[in-house]
Amino acid sequence: EADIYQTPRYLVIGTGKKITLECSQTMGHDKMYWYQQDPGMELHLIHYSYGVNSTEKGDLSSESTVSRIRTEHFPLTLESARPSHTSQYLCASSRWTGRPEQFFGPGTRLTVL
């Protein structure tokens, strides 16, 4: 079982609200990632970080933003949620070297009405 946590697990919210999805890991991993996944579909990388104060946009354009102030914490924020943001958001982490596999959190399923 990976030591990576996401809250909330489920969120239903109205259009225009600001939301923050939380992700924390206790494995001391430097690299962290956010993926967006629609049901039954592939994962799309939307943000990643190589360490504190490092954030990069991923392959899929996203209106969300991220921050990395502490190694263990990588929150994702949507300033104004829209129905098009309805999806599952998965957080993951990995080591720099040696073991490149990624460890995933349980995901947050977001529904914007």
Next chain:
Amino acid sequence: SQQGEEDPQALSIQEGENATMNCSYKTSINNLQWYRQNSGRGLVHLILIRSNEREKHSGRLRVTLDTSKKSSSLLITASRAADTASYFCATDGGGNNRLAFGKGNQVVVIP
């Protein structure tokens, strides 16, 4: 970035049978990884095969890699109902450890 593409997309088998799924990709890789996802959950890493390896085993899992054909296969032997899940391949081009995931294979094991 590389895109893993699994084939077939959905597979339904009886418990005890073997399940095989394939993945193809487009560019050179450092390694290829397979993950399992149970419904509505996060992904769990199953096995990694490096570009200089051709075959790897882990328990009931067997993965092969053919870099000349840019393809990989995952075999689950003696399947169990608990193997019901979606299986994704992901390619790692090396350097920055960013993975490119394929669409996934849904496997249903009927007890």
